[in-house]
Amino acid sequence: AQTVTQxxxxxxxxxAETVTLSCTYDTSESDYYLFWYKQPPSRQMILVIRQEAYxxxxxTENRFSVNFQKAAKSFSxxxxxxxxxxxxxxxxxxxxxxxxPLVFGKGTRLSVIA
Amino acid sequence: DVKVTQSxxxxxxxxxxxxxxxxVQDMDHENMFWYRQDPGLGLRLIxxxxxxxxxxxxxxxxxxxxxxxxxxxxxxxxxxxxxxxTSMYLCxxxxxxxxxxxxxxxxxxxxxx
Numbered sequence: 001a002q003t004v005t006q007x008x009x010x011x012x013x014x015x016a017e018t019v020t021l022s023c024t025y026d027t028s029e030s031d032y033y034l035f036w037y038k039q040p041p042s043r044q045m046i047l048v049i050r051q052e053a054y055x056x057x058x059x060t061e062n063r064f065s066v067n068f069q070k071a072a073k074s075f076s077x078x079x080x081x082x083x084x085x086x087x088x089x090x091x092x093x094x095x096x097x098x099x100x101p102l103v104f105g106k107g108t109r110l111s112v113i114a
Numbered sequence: 115d116v117k118v119t120q121s122x123x124x125x126x127x128x129x130x131x132x133x134x135x136x137x138v139q140d141m142d143h144e145n146m147f148w149y150r151q152d153p154g155l156g157l158r159l160i161x162x163x164x165x166x167x168x169x170x171x172x173x174x175x176x177x178x179x180x181x182x183x184x185x186x187x188x189x190x191x192x193x194x195x196x197x198x199x200t201s202m203y204l205c206x207x208x209x210x211x212x213x214x215x216x217x218x219x220x221x222x223x224x225x226x227x
Contacts, residue, residue: 009154033213045204045218052213091157095212101147101172102216106156 002027004094006105013082014113020067021077021108023092029053032096034068034075039107040088048090051075079110087112117141118219120205126225133192135222137205143217144210146188148172148180151202151221160203163188164210195226 003026013019025034036048051059051068058066063083067076079086092105121136137146145164149157159172161180169180177199181189188207192199205219 035215037216043202043221045206045216047215050213050215097212101145101159101162104157106154 002029002094002096002103004092004103004105006090006092006108008108009106010109010111012111012113013079013086015082015084017082018078018080019082019110021079021090021092021110023075023077023105025073025075025092025094025103027073027094027096029096032094034066035093035095035102036064036066036075036077037091037093037104038088039091040085045091049077082112084112084114086110118205118207118217120203120219120222122222123220124223124225126227127192127195128227129196131192131195131226133195133224133226135190135192135203135205135224137188137190137207137219138186139188139207139217140186141207141217142185143207144185145208145214145216146182147206147208147216148178148188148190149204149206150174151204157204160190197226200224200226 005024032053034051038048039045049061063080065078089107091107093102118139147162148160163182179191203222206216208214208216
């Protein structure tokens with residue numbers, strides 16, 4: 001069975017600094033998708049970034065980028081120039097099929113210090 | 115914009131009551147999901163549905179049932195609420211492809227007394 005592990009329950013970062021959140025996963029599939037979701041205190045979960053496993057190039061979305069290491073089954077999220085609004089729970093998730101649900105990690109709570 | 119709405123943000127119920135949590139999406143998504151979120155446990159899947167009248171058990175279906183009579187609506191039912199079902203409940207929907215984003219509702223915080 002596929003599993004997603006986030007080994008850092010909590011992290012903190014100074015405003016304007018860079019932070020990296022870790023995620024590892026286990027799968028026997030060769031084609032799949034990986035996601036980072038953000039859940040701020042408002043509780044509304046939103047997609048931050050998505051990576052297709054068949055693409056070697058790491059995905060980027062403004063200040064958010066990933067380091068996708070397929071052989072190591074690692075998918076870390078880098079947040080550059082951290083802002084107070086980045087404070088949230090971050091969930092890593094995995095998908096390989098349209099009619100099966102995402103597999104989520106347990107989340108990392110990120111605090112941003114002014 | 116995709117919109118997923120849940121019938122209540124906060125709900126207080128008594129032990130033994132039958133509880134209905136409603137979720138509606140407006141983007142014609144095939145997939146709909148119910149999760150439970152507890153501190154330290156992340157999101158745990160209760161049930162999901164990839165078509166009308168179809169339902170599949172997730173990781174923690176015990177004590178819950180679901181109904182999907184129309185494509186846009188997915189209901190979670192607590193047949194006899196218990197205190198250990200006090201939690202945050204999140205509904206989500208997506209198109210039927212692996213790469214598709216799941217869109218989440220705002221969540222319902224349920225307290226069972």
